[in-house]
Amino acid sequence: MDRAWWAKVLMIVGITAIATWYLIPTFFYFKLPADVRNDTEVLQKALPSWAPSAKHKLNLGLDLQGGIHLVMRVDVDKALRTKTETRTEQIKSTLKDKNIAGAEAKALPDDLRVQLTFNNADSAKSAEKIISDYYQDMHVASGTDTTVLLAFNDQDIKRAKTDAVDQAVKTIRNRVDQFGVAEPEISKRGSDSISIELPGLKDPERVKDLIGQTAQLQFKIVDDDNTEAQNLFSDVQLPPGVTLCARSNHCANAENVPFLQGPDRKVLKELTQGKAPEGDEIALEKQESPGQAPTYRTYLLKSKTEATGENLIDAHAALDQTGGGRPYVSFEWNPLGAQDFERLTENNIRHRMAIILDDQVMSAPVIQSKISAHGQITLGSNKDYNALLAEAQDLSLVLKSGALPAPVTIGEERTVGASLGEELISRGWKSCALGILLVVIFMALYYKLTGVIADLALVLNALLVLAVMALFNSTLSLPGIAGFVLTLGIAVDANVLINERIREETRAGRTPRGAVEQGYGRAFWTIFDAHVTSLIAGFVLRQYGTGPVRGFATTLIIGILASLFTSIVVTRVCVDYLLKNVFAKKISV
Amino acid sequence: MELIKHNPNIDFIKYRKVAVFGSLAVNLFVLILLAVRGLNMGVDFAGGSELEAHFTRPVSASDVRKAVESAGFKEPQVQEYGAAEEHAFLIRIGKVSIVTPEQASQVEAAVKSALGTDLADYRFDPDQGDKFEVRTKGGTDTKTAPDEKALRAAIEGKGVGVMGVTVKPEPNGQGFNVEITTRGVASKLETAFSQLNGTGTATANPNDEIIRRIDYVGPQVGKELRNRGIMAVVYAMVSILLYVFFRFDFRFAPGGVVALIHDVVVVLGYYVVSHREFNLIAVSVLLTIVGYSINDTIVVYDRIRENMQKLRGKDFPTIINISINETLSRTILTSGATALSLVGLLFFSVGSIWDFAMAMMVGIITGTYSSIYIASPVTIWLEEQFGRHGHLSGSSGNQKTAAA
Numbered sequence: 001m002d003r004a005w006w007a008k009v010l011m012i013v014g015i016t017a018i019a020t021w022y023l024i025p026t027f028f029y030f031k032l033p034a035d036v037r038n039d040t041e042v043l044q045k046a047l048p049s050w051a052p053s054a055k056h057k058l059n060l061g062l063d064l065q066g067g068i069h070l071v072m073r074v075d076v077d078k079a080l081r082t083k084t085e086t087r088t089e090q091i092k093s094t095l096k097d098k099n100i101a102g103a104e105a106k107a108l109p110d111d112l113r114v115q116l117t118f119n120n121a122d123s124a125k126s127a128e129k130i131i132s133d134y135y136q137d138m139h140v141a142s143g144t145d146t147t148v149l150l151a152f153n154d155q156d157i158k159r160a161k162t163d164a165v166d167q168a169v170k171t172i173r174n175r176v177d178q179f180g181v182a183e184p185e186i187s188k189r190g191s192d193s194i195s196i197e198l199p200g201l202k203d204p205e206r207v208k209d210l211i212g213q214t215a216q217l218q219f220k221i222v223d224d225d226n227t228e229a230q231n232l233f234s235d236v237q238l239p240p241g242v243t244l245c246a247r248s249n250h251c252a253n254a255e256n257v258p259f260l261q262g263p264d265r266k267v268l269k270e271l272t273q274g275k276a277p278e279g280d281e282i283a284l285e286k287q288e289s290p291g292q293a294p295t296y297r298t299y300l301l302k303s304k305t306e307a308t309g310e311n312l313i314d315a316h317a318a319l320d321q322t323g324g325g326r327p328y329v330s331f332e333w334n335p336l337g338a339q340d341f342e343r344l345t346e347n348n349i350r351h352r353m354a355i356i357l358d359d360q361v362m363s364a365p366v367i368q369s370k371i372s373a374h375g376q377i378t379l380g381s382n383k384d385y386n387a388l389l390a391e392a393q394d395l396s397l398v399l400k401s402g403a404l405p406a407p408v409t410i411g412e413e414r415t416v417g418a419s420l421g422e423e424l425i426s427r428g429w430k431s432c433a434l435g436i437l438l439v440v441i442f443m444a445l446y447y448k449l450t451g452v453i454a455d456l457a458l459v460l461n462a463l464l465v466l467a468v469m470a471l472f473n474s475t476l477s478l479p480g481i482a483g484f485v486l487t488l489g490i491a492v493d494a495n496v497l498i499n500e501r502i503r504e505e506t507r508a509g510r511t512p513r514g515a516v517e518q519g520y521g522r523a524f525w526t527i528f529d530a531h532v533t534s535l536i537a538g539f540v541l542r543q544y545g546t547g548p549v550r551g552f553a554t555t556l557i558i559g560i561l562a563s564l565f566t567s568i569v570v571t572r573v574c575v576d577y578l579l580k581n582v583f584a585k586k587i588s589v
Numbered sequence: 590m591e592l593i594k595h596n597p598n599i600d601f602i603k604y605r606k607v608a609v610f611g612s613l614a615v616n617l618f619v620l621i622l623l624a625v626r627g628l629n630m631g632v633d634f635a636g637g638s639e640l641e642a643h644f645t646r647p648v649s650a651s652d653v654r655k656a657v658e659s660a661g662f663k664e665p666q667v668q669e670y671g672a673a674e675e676h677a678f679l680i681r682i683g684k685v686s687i688v689t690p691e692q693a694s695q696v697e698a699a700v701k702s703a704l705g706t707d708l709a710d711y712r713f714d715p716d717q718g719d720k721f722e723v724r725t726k727g728g729t730d731t732k733t734a735p736d737e738k739a740l741r742a743a744i745e746g747k748g749v750g751v752m753g754v755t756v757k758p759e760p761n762g763q764g765f766n767v768e769i770t771t772r773g774v775a776s777k778l779e780t781a782f783s784q785l786n787g788t789g790t791a792t793a794n795p796n797d798e799i800i801r802r803i804d805y806v807g808p809q810v811g812k813e814l815r816n817r818g819i820m821a822v823v824y825a826m827v828s829i830l831l832y833v834f835f836r837f838d839f840r841f842a843p844g845g846v847v848a849l850i851h852d853v854v855v856v857l858g859y860y861v862v863s864h865r866e867f868n869l870i871a872v873s874v875l876l877t878i879v880g881y882s883i884n885d886t887i888v889v890y891d892r893i894r895e896n897m898q899k900l901r902g903k904d905f906p907t908i909i910n911i912s913i914n915e916t917l918s919r920t921i922l923t924s925g926a927t928a929l930s931l932v933g934l935l936f937f938s939v940g941s942i943w944d945f946a947m948a949m950m951v952g953i954i955t956g957t958y959s960s961i962y963i964a965s966p967v968t969i970w971l972e973e974q975f976g977r978h979g980h981l982s983g984s985s986g987n988q989k990t991a992a993a
Contacts, residue, residue, distance in 0.1 A: 188807030417669030434933030
């Protein structure tokens with residue numbers, strides 16, 4: 001056998017060995033009793049020291065092994081009371097804007113009402129008119145000449161309740177997805193609860209912490225006054241695509257402190273590593289414009305976190321009533337947050353304040369005046385109205401996804417069995433095994449020795465798929481198994497294509513060696529096209545799909561790549577070997 | 590061993606019109622049925638009722654499932670719940686309300702007479718389960734609170750069983766919110782469960798109740814997620830179309846996609862006709878069939894492309910027919926092998942996994958059929974319609990003009 005053949009054999013043996021090695025944690029996982037195996041520490045202890053870390057194991061989805069069932073109750077009443085308080089502040093500023101003198105607004109949160117008092121009946125009348133124009137979800141419940149009692153409309157209360165729960169479902173889904181638990185089941189239950197099921201997790205405390213928290217929102221001051229930073233990045237070798245914007249190189253948008261711009265977040269991160277002066281840090285902002293790939297720019301920030309999003313209550317996009325209808329983002333603090341924010345803004349007027357969500361700068365507006373409970377973020381003005389409005393809406397959504405609309409409490413926490421049901425699963429495994437066995441026997445009978453080789457490739461294919469999934473700690477659920485069945489089908493198909501081609505070529509009178517050459521050569525492009533189309537489908541589904549669709553796509557992609565390798569490389573190596581002796585005169589196909 | 594003669598020489602193309610019209614009829618039938626009757630959406634998509642059942646002795650999940658099915662609720666999801674010694678199960682069923690309109694009006698009458706002028710708002714929405722929502726007016730003073738027992742008695746006096754009555758003050762302090770859950774679903778299930786529980790009859794003591802709780806659950810896959818899923822499949826199809834367009838020939842792409850749509854519709858047809866529950870598992874079947882259908886069609890196309898080079902001088906339909914014949918043994922073998930892997934599931938599994946296997950089987954059969962009788966005829970038809978003027982590769986176009 002020549003060297004190229006030996007090199008291939010070595011590669012196949014190596015890949016098989018590595019795949020098997022990565023399946024060790026999964027093997028031990030299934031050997032442990034079901035009630036302890038989901039504890040990573042227990043699994044790690046059970047593993048031999050030379051095995052991969054317990055992190056690299058295959059997980060089973062909720063449908064196959066069950067998990068934790070949590071019920072979170074959303075305190076919708078609290079959400080309504082908060083809404084009443086927020087609304088009172090809004091009404092106050094509206095009345096002030098409209099110059100209604102001597103008007104006072106007081107929140108009656110327990111009754112979900114706002115009480116207004118006026119100096120005279122005239123201002124009460126005009127205020128009533130203004131408010132009914134501005135806030136159509138409220139009506140005048142009762143009043144005298146100088147007092148007005150505003151209440152929310154019944155259907156608006158109902159809608160606010162549903163919105164609060166829907167918003168909480170969304171926020172929780174975002175968070176659980178970030179947490180990396182594959183395919184959680186999250187649904188609304190009853191009128192004020194959310195039911196959450198997470199596969200196999202043995203660590204409900206961590207999950208509960210995560211769900212109960214607000215996202216990491218921080219406010220820091222942009223260090224524009226730093227005179228030492230004038231030459232920041234001047235010694236940096238700029239890779240292609242990255243540009244330096246500074247006064248020294250006459251950049252049009254230059255600021256006091258030079259900044260870098262580029263399409264790749266990672267590259268910028270590496271370039272700026274360790275560049276910040278003492279007491280400062282460098283953060284990135286993602287800049288998007290319609291129809292273009294996002295770019296990133298750097299900011300020099302003071303390291304001190306001035307305020308965090310812990311105390312944020314609400315955020316929404318609004319239109320500036322006085323300034324020609326410009327969109328802005330309005331946000332609300334609770335009293336504690338308002339205190340911090342007031343101090344921050346008072347001390348930094350005319351400075352830029354970076355709003356940072358999960359370590360990324362979202363926006364860096366200039367502080368125009370002292371802001372307390374009720375702040376707003378004005379957005380850059382070099383865009384058209386629609387782009388600005390969209391940006392304001394996006395930003396408010398981000399801020400809101402950080403803030404749960406109402407407090408949530410854990411109602412109950414139980415373990416649940418597999419959602420498919422244990423007995424369905426055990427039957428399912430057995431019948432799956434039977435099905436695969438039938439295919440293996442059939443291939444061996446139909447194609448004889450080459451069929452056995454194809455079977456070998458099939459087994460290796462399955463091994464590779466499971467190993468790669470274990471490597472990435474993926475979750476296998478029923479949709480994933482469907483993807484797996486499909487890739488096995490495609491792998492069988494590749495071998496059938498090759499073997500049928502070899503038969504055809506043999507019939508056409510070729511020698512065994514010639515038939516194999518031609519068979520593999522001609523079948524290659526067919527196999528390639530069939531695999532590539534499926535691969536494209538897999539990538540698109542993974543990119544745009546959610547939950548189970550993604551699970552399906554992931555197994556499909558891994559399986560297709562494995563199938564290309566096993567059907568073309570692995571079987572060829574075996575057949576080449578047999579051509580030397582067994583198939584020298586007559587090929588068994 | 591050889592199952593299929595190596596060159597069967599069947600004239601597939603001859604029957605293409607019959608096949609295409611037949612398929613069209615089947616597809617239309619499915620689409621009409623889909624519009625008229627719709628899919629039987631499972632809890633995953635439509636929401637449903639979730640209830641918690643506690644038994645006094647160990648019972649198996651499969652027995653609970655059978656009991657739920659015998660009470661007339663199809664395809665329930667039964668999960669063990671909590672610690673083993675609780676003998677508890679979480680059951681989800683798709684049908685949320687079994688209150689008849691007569692019963693609903695009985696409840697309404699009872700509530701109206703019991704609360705009299707205190708009644709502010711009365712609401713019954715069958716989509717929210719066997720649940721009646723009532724609001725009273727006149728403040729949240731405990732003296733004015735509606736009497737739970739009296740309400741229960743009034744409704745039960747009309748012959749409608751009551752599961753529970755909860756009275757809560759409204760957040761705005763304007764009255765009370767009363768939720769009444771009738772026993773519709775619960776009592777039906779309890780009768781079925783009582784045999785499992787060994788009590789023989791439905792228990793009268795509320796503390797021994799098998800069904801502790803019944804709630805409406807929203808869909809796990811809401812509209813937004815569902816639309817994203819559908820868009821994902823559409824994008825996938827468009828990408829495949831583009832690939833086939835560039836790798837093969839622009840005439841090939843539409844045929845492949847039509848075959849794909851055909852297969853998806855036929856598999857949907859399985860769920861529409863059998864009225865089995867359409868859930869996330871069904872979605873994964875559809876995705877699998879999309880993948881399978883493409884794979885199958887590409888292999889036939891590949892041979893057509895090869896033969897267009899090799900068999901210059903033959904007309905397009907003939908080339909297609911030869912190509913189909915040449916790949917026939919491969920097509921049948923692959924489909925057969927994939928179908929074989931499902932045989933185990935079809936014989937030994939039950940419930941949603943059986944549906945999974947059955948729908949896959951339907952998909953494999955139609956996927957095989959469509960690459961022969963849908964993809965290629967569409968390609969021929971396009972050739973006949975536009976071939977003379979458009980961009981042509983290979984020799985088939987010349988041949989056609991010569992023959993014409």
